[in-house]
Amino acid sequence: MLVENFQVESPNVQYTDDAIKSQIDYSTTKLKRNADGKSWTVEPQTVKMEFNTDRKVPKLGVMLVGLGGNNGSTIMAGILANKHGITWMTKDGVQKPNYWGSLTQSSTIRIGNFEGEEVYTPFKSLLPMVNPNDIVLGGWDISNMNMVEAMERAKVIDFNLQQQLVPFMKDVTPLPGIYDSEFIAANQEERADNCIKGSKAEQVEVVRGQIRDFKQSTGVDKVVVLWTANTERYAEIVEGVNDTLPNLRAAVARGEKEVSPSTLYAMACIEEGVPFINGSPQNTFVPGLMDMALEKKVLIGGDDFKSGQTKLKSVLVDYLVGAGIKPVSIVSYNHLGNNDGMNLSAPQTFRSKEISKSNVVDDMVSSNPLLYSPGEHPDHVVVIKYVPYVGDSKRAMDEYTSEIFMGGKNTLVIHNTCEDSLLAAPLILDLILIAELTTRIEFKAEGEEFHGFNPVAVMLSYLTKAPLVPSGTPVINALSKQRAMLENVMRACVGLAPEHNMMMEFK
Numbered sequence: 262m263l264v265e266n267f268q269v270e271s272p273n274v275q276y277t278d279d280a281i282k283s284q285i286d287y288s289t290t291k292l293k294r295n296a297d298g299k300s301w302t303v304e305p306q307t308v309k310m311e312f313n314t315d316r317k318v319p320k321l322g323v324m325l326v327g328l329g330g331n332n333g334s335t336i337m338a339g340i341l342a343n344k345h346g347i348t349w350m351t352k353d354g355v356q357k358p359n360y361w362g363s364l365t366q367s368s369t370i371r372i373g374n375f376e377g378e379e380v381y382t383p384f385k386s387l388l389p390m391v392n393p394n395d396i397v398l399g400g401w402d403i404s405n406m407n408m409v410e411a412m413e414r415a416k417v418i419d420f421n422l423q424q425q426l427v428p429f430m431k432d433v434t435p436l437p438g439i440y441d442s443e444f445i446a447a448n449q450e451e452r453a454d455n456c457i458k459g460s461k462a463e464q465v466e467v468v469r470g471q472i473r474d475f476k477q478s479t480g481v482d483k484v485v486v487l488w489t490a491n492t493e494r495y496a497e498i499v500e501g502v503n504d505t506l507p508n509l510r511a512a513v514a515r516g517e518k519e520v521s522p523s524t525l526y527a528m529a530c531i532e533e534g535v536p537f538i539n540g541s542p543q544n545t546f547v548p549g550l551m552d553m554a555l556e557k558k559v560l561i562g563g564d565d566f567k568s569g570q571t572k573l574k575s576v577l578v579d580y581l582v583g584a585g586i587k588p589v590s591i592v593s594y595n596h597l598g599n600n601d602g603m604n605l606s607a608p609q610t611f612r613s614k615e616i617s618k619s620n621v622v623d624d625m626v627s628s629n630p631l632l633y634s635p636g637e638h639p640d641h642v643v644v645i646k647y648v649p650y651v652g653d654s655k656r657a658m659d660e661y662t663s664e665i666f667m668g669g670k671n672t673l674v675i676h677n678t679c680e681d682s683l684l685a686a687p688l689i690l691d692l693i694l695i696a697e698l699t700t701r702i703e704f705k706a707e708g709e710e711f712h713g714f715n716p717v718a719v720m721l722s723y724l725t726k727a728p729l730v731p732s733g734t735p736v737i738n739a740l741s742k743q744r745a746m747l748e749n750v751m752r753a754c755v756g757l758a759p760e761h762n763m764m765m766e767f768k
Contacts, residue, residue, distance in 0.1 A: 262375060262378050262379070263369065263380075263381055263382070263383070264372065265382065265383060265386050266386070267372065267382060267386070269283075269755050269756050269757060271756050273756045274755060277316075278316070279316060279317065280313055280314060280315055280316055281312075281313075281314045281316060281388070281754060281755060282312070282313050282314075283312045283314075283753065283754055283755055283756035284310070284756065285309075285312070285758070286307045286308070286309060286310075287307065287308045287309070287310045287706075287753075288305065288306070288307050289305075289306050289308070290304065290305055290306065291303075291304045291306050292304075308707060309706070310705065310706050310753070311704060311705055311711075312702065312703070312704045312753055312754045313702070313703045313704070313711060314389075314701060314702050314703075314754045315701035315702075316389050317389075317701075318389050318390065318391055318392075319391070319481070319482035319483045319697070320397070320480065320481045320482045320483075321391045321395070321396055321397070321481060321482070321483055321484075321485065321693075321697055322397045322398075322399065322476060322479050322481030322483065322484040322485075323396050323397070323398050323399070323484070323485050323487065323693055324401070324471075324484060324485075324486045324487075325399075325400035325487055325488075325489050325689075326400060326402075326486065326487070326488045326489065326490045326523070326526055327400070327401070327402060327438075327488065327489040327490030327491070328398075328401060328402050328408070328411075328435040329402030329404050329406055329408065329411035330402065330411070330415070330489060330490065330491075330600060330601075331415040331417055331599050331601070331653055331681070331682040332489040332540075332682050332685050332689060333402070333411070333435075334408060334411040334412040334414075334417070334418075335412075335415065335418065335682040335683065335685075335686045336689055336690065337398055337408055337412075337430060337433070338412055338417075338418045338422065338423075338426055338430070339358065339360070339686055339687075340393055340394060340396060340398060341426055341430070342358035342422060343358040343359070343393070343394050344394040345429070346358070347425050347426070349421040349422035349425060350421045351421070356419070356422075360393065360687055360690070361687070362683070362684060362686075362687035362688070363687035363688075363690055363691055364384060364687075364688075364691045364723065364724070364744075365384050365385050365390060365690070365691050365695065366383075366384075366385055366393065366687070366690070367687075368384045369381035369383055369384060370382055370384055370387055370748055370751075370752070370760075371760060372757070374766075384748075387751045387752070387754075387755060388698060388751055388754055388755065390694055390697075390698055391693075391694050391697055391698075393690050393694065396690075396693070397479045399433075399435075399436070399475050399479070400436065400486075401435050401436045401437065401438035401439075401471070401490075402435035402438055402455060402490075403438045403440045403449075403453040403454070403456055403490075404435070404452045404453070404455055405434065405437075405454050405455035406434075407430070407431060407432070407434045408430040408431075408433040408434070408435075409423075409426070409427050409430045409431045411435075412426070412430065415599070415653065415682065416652050416653060417653050417680070417682045417683065435455065436471050437455045437457045438455065438457060438490070438522075439456070439457050439464050439522040439525055439526065440453045440456040440457075441521065441522050444493040444494055444496075444521045444522060444543075445492070445493055445494070445604055445607075446491075446603070446604045446605075446606065446607035446609075446610055447607065448603055448606070448607070449491060449600075449603075452600075460516050461516050461520055461525060462513050462514050462516070464525055465513060465525050465528055465529045465532075466529075468525065468526055468529035468530075469529045469532055469533055472484060472486070472529065472530070472533050473533065483697060483700075484533075484535045485535065485536045485538070485693050485697055486526065486530045486535055486536065486537050486538070487537075487538040487539075487689060488537070488538065488539045488541055488545065488563075489540045489541070489685075489689060490522075490523075490541065491600075491604045492541045492542055492543060492604055493521050493522065493523055493541065493543035493545075493610065494543065494607075494609035494610050494612065495543060495544050495609075495612060496519050496521045496524065496543070496544055496547060497519050498544075498547060498548065499517075499519055502517050502519050503517075503519060503520060503524070503547040503548065503549045504547075504548050504549060505549050505552060506550075506552040506553050506556065507549075508549055509524075509547065509549030509552075509553070512549075513525070513528065521543065521545065523539060523543060523545040524547060527539070527545055527546070527550055527554075527561065528550065530559070531553050531554055531557050531559045531561070532557075534557070535559070536559065536560035536561070536696050536697070536718075537560075537561050537562075538561070538562045538563060538693070538696060538718075538721065539562070539563030539564045539565075539729075540563065540564075540565065540566045540685075540689065540692070541563075541564070541565055542565040542726065542727060543564070545563065546561060546563065546564070546729060551717065551732075554716045554717065555715075555716055555717070558713070558716055559716055560696055560700060560716050560718050561718065561729065562692065562696060562717075562720075562721040562725070562729055563721075563727070563728075563729045564725055564726070564727045564729055565726040565727050566685045566688050566689070566726070567688070567723075568679070568681070568684040568685045568688055569655065569657055569677060569679035569681070569684055570593060570595060570657035570659065570677055570679070571621050571726045573675070573677065574591070574621055574622065574659070575621050575622075575625075575738050575739060575740040575743075576741070577661065577673070577675075578591070578621075578625045578626075578661075579739040579740065579741060581661070582625045582626065582628060582629050582632065583625075583628075583629075585631070585632070586663045586665055587632040587633070587663055587664040587665075588622075588626075588639045588661055588662070588663045589662055589663060589664055590639060590640045590641075590660070590662040591622065591639050591640070591641045591642070591659070591660075591661055591662075592641075592642045592644075592659065592660045593641075593643045593644070593657065593659050594644045594645075594657070594658045594659075595643075595645045595646070595655060595656065595657045595658075596646040596647070596648040596655070596656050597645075597647070597651060597653070597654075597656070597681060598647065598648050598649040598650055598651040598652045598653070598654075599652055599653045599681060599682070601681065602646075602647040602648070602655075603647055603649075606646075606647040620727060620736075621726060621727075621738045622639065622641065622738065623638075623736070623738065624735065624736055624739060625738065625739050626638055626639065628739075653680060653681045653682050653683075654678060654679070654680055654681070655678070655679040655680075656676070656677070656678055657675075657676075657678075658674070658675070659673075659674070659675045660672065660673070661673040661674075661675075688724050692721055692724050692725075695720060695721060695724075696720075696721060699713075699714050699718060699720050700713065702714065702754060717729055717730060717731040717734075719734060720746075720750065722737060722743045722746070722747075723740065723743035723744050723747050728743075745759075745760070748760060
């Protein structure tokens with residue numbers, strides 16, 4: 262059963278015109294090693310917490326770095342088709358627009374049981390969220406194609422729909438973007454005809470001005486910026502360059518080569534108080550930039566969209582290890598033919614992707630020392646090849662070899678055909694909508710003052726391959742745990758208990 266409109270009735274929840282106020286008992290455990298050094302004491306603890314969620318949904322502006330790429334043009338086409346109810350013909354018949362693949366728009370959350378039937382509500386109904394149809398979209402690209410030309414180049418959207426979108430997109434041209442040939446593949450140079458000139462410091466100031474102009478010209482209340490441009494190579498962490506905020510500022514001022522374009526965009530956003538999300542695998546958030554976000558209290562999130570092969574891996578390895586089966590070899594092969602694949606054909610940019618895809622199983626392996634001794638890890642290999650013919654239709658092939666009972670072996674082989682941008686676009690929307698929502702939530706434990714979430718946005722982990730987390734925070738990659746975390750925090754905001762699936766009323 263689906264319930265789209267509901268209100269929690271509880272002495273611990275208060276709805277006002279401006280806010281939803283809730284109180285919960287947050288249960289956790291404290292562990293202590295005993296004096297014998299071998300046994301432990303586990304102490305359940307309960308902390309009273311209060312949440313305050315601003316109910317006013319802003320008019321939201323979104324600026325994409327890489328607006329003219331496959332993802333950017335696909336997002337714009339999808340929003341416009343949904344907003345205007347545009348249908349189109351395919352060989353399978355009439356197609357209606359939707360937001361399938363979006364956690365916020367097309368998934369549900371269990372809220373209880375009614376007369377033996379499970380009751381669910383849309384994820385987006387739990388708290389007031391921006392409607393993606395209302396997003397005002399803009400952004401940057403190093404290519405000067407207008408958005409109709411960019412959509413045609415991407416070859417993602419069905420032709421009949423492209424034709425109907427021409428009136429809405431023909432007058433939209435991305436703003437000039439920052440281009441640095443040192444950080445992306447040389448094969449991208451011919452696209453770079455729409456670039457911001459000047460020094461690195463001047464480029465930051467130009468981007469800041471572009472953000473302010475966009476906000477003023479569109480009349481939006483808030484702006485979120487998301488990087489969906491080319492994967493950059495990893496920036497070296499250099500003492501005196503990007504290791505602290507003062508050093509990073511000085512490095513930009515003197516034009517140090519190890520400051521990447523994505524870091525420059527992020528710096529501009531943080532200076533403007535605008536959330537910045539990195540959808541690619543490079544290390545945009547160098548230590549100096551992390552310090553900057555924490556000092557300014559501006560949301561940052563990343564890294565790298567988790568849309569296809571890696572999402573499946575974060576489910577499958579969690580299942581295997583949780584079932585007491587020991588994966589010993591994981592081999593992942595991909596080939597794709599879009600511009601992302603072309604850029605990743607360069608070894609230095611592929612290395613960024615390899616790192617983000619390879620670390621995804623770490624927390625699941627470490628969760629079961631019965632299977633893995635200290636330092637032991639499955640062999641894990643990731644291969645990506647550029648095959649122009651397949652375009653945006655990425656092929657992913659995985660082989661999982663595991664040890665099972667009494668020395669046996671088990672092998673799973675999976676073939677996955679991923680429409681790359683059609684999987685990524687809904688995730689981009691989710692990252693933006695959840696990031697905006699989290700800026701409207703404050704909370705406190707008993708005895709504290711209300712405060713927002715840590716600027717390093719752990720709440721976005723479900724949607725990223727290599728979740729960015731605050732220093733000292735465990736990195737969780739298991740998909741089910743990531744979703745449970747996000748869902749349960751949102752439940753707490755309306756005074757609902759975490760979903761524990763005990764269902765004792767039926768036992």
